[in-house]
Amino acid sequence: MKKIVHQAEYCMACRLCTVYCSAAHAAPGLDLVKAFKQSKAPPAGIRIEEGAEMALALSCRHCDQPDCVTSCITGALTKDPITGVVACETAKCVGCWTCVVACPYGMISISSPDQLKPQASKCDLCSGIAAVPLCVQHCPNEALKWVEEVEAG
DSSP: OEEEEEOGGGOOOOOHHHHHHHHHHHSTTSOHHHHHHHSOOOOOSEEEEEOSSOEEEEEOOOOSSOHHHHHOSSSOEEEOTTTOOEEEOGGGOOSOOHHHHHOTTOOOEEEOSSSSSOEEEOOOTTTTTOSSOHHHHTOTTOOEEEEEHHHHO
8 A cells, every 4th residue: 555654854844735635625626726716625634743843744644453443433434445545434424523532643633614514534645536645746845755555664
């Protein structure tokens, strides 16, 4: 399985990864400006943590045995046995937040696309949107790499 590897030494906290992630999930296929103007962009599946000396991009690790999936009471979170992608079917999400509590990495956020029904939101590795996650494609310093898990080490 391929994974995103974050290289803090190259991250300059430009946050383009978060912009492209939100835009792609708000309106796949639209350019950035149209995506943000035509719809409320969901939270990005990746976030930037900054310190005095460095910045680091963080996203879902698509764990081998994800606690978020086993804690999900409705089956909204699933792990694809072939690709290894942990995805959230938002239509099934009831907003109980057990997945948010269960994730040891804090990588599931709460999204309110229609303000009526908050839902879990997380990185899906741009499944169904792009062959290579858009955060990786648009990282200007190549701080994000798309590698086979054995390379990720």
